[in-house]
Amino acid sequence: MRIALDTNLLVYAEGVNGPERRDAARRIVDQLHLLHEFVIAVQTLGELHRVLTGKAKMPSALAAEAAHSWRRLAHIAPSDETTLTAACDLINAHPHQIWDAIILSAAAEAGCALLLSEDMQDGFVYRGVTVANPFAETPHPLLASLLETPP
Numbered sequence: 001m002r003i004a005l006d007t008n009l010l011v012y013a014e015g016v017n018g019p020e021r022r023d024a025a026r027r028i029v030d031q032l033h034l035l036h037e038f039v040i041a042v043q044t045l046g047e048l049h050r051v052l053t054g055k056a057k058m059p060s061a062l063a064a065e066a067a068h069s070w071r072r073l074a075h076i077a078p079s080d081e082t083t084l085t086a087a088c089d090l091i092n093a094h095p096h097q098i099w100d101a102i103i104l105s106a107a108a109e110a111g112c113a114l115l116l117s118e119d120m121q122d123g124f125v126y127r128g129v130t131v132a133n134p135f136a137e138t139p140h141p142l143l144a145s146l147l148e149t150p151p
Contacts, residue, residue: 004107006117038074041106
């Protein structure tokens, strides 16, 4: 299954919000990556760089290196005019931030079935992509089933 990763999961895995959240994010990534293909929208990598250089006060070169390491782990979903049009259509029908809508649209265009995001509505489905909060106390059933699958 193709699984898209939102910015917050990458930020946490980089340790920005402390070791507990870092370890939880890395466990999820490590477990799912064994059997599934990751997709990361180019928008997500840009947001990761912004958070690492802003909130985490990381030098730009190190933030770029972190983004590059994620590129090696996943297929990168580009954004183009089609992605933007789909994102605008999404926010016209459902209340989302444009940046989240771009990430969700890119995930749909890349053929993802799941988008792991703490920011978007858990359980929201758009063009075949289900949003699941990987840090929810009770994980979405689709995510729970993937985490229960032995490697």
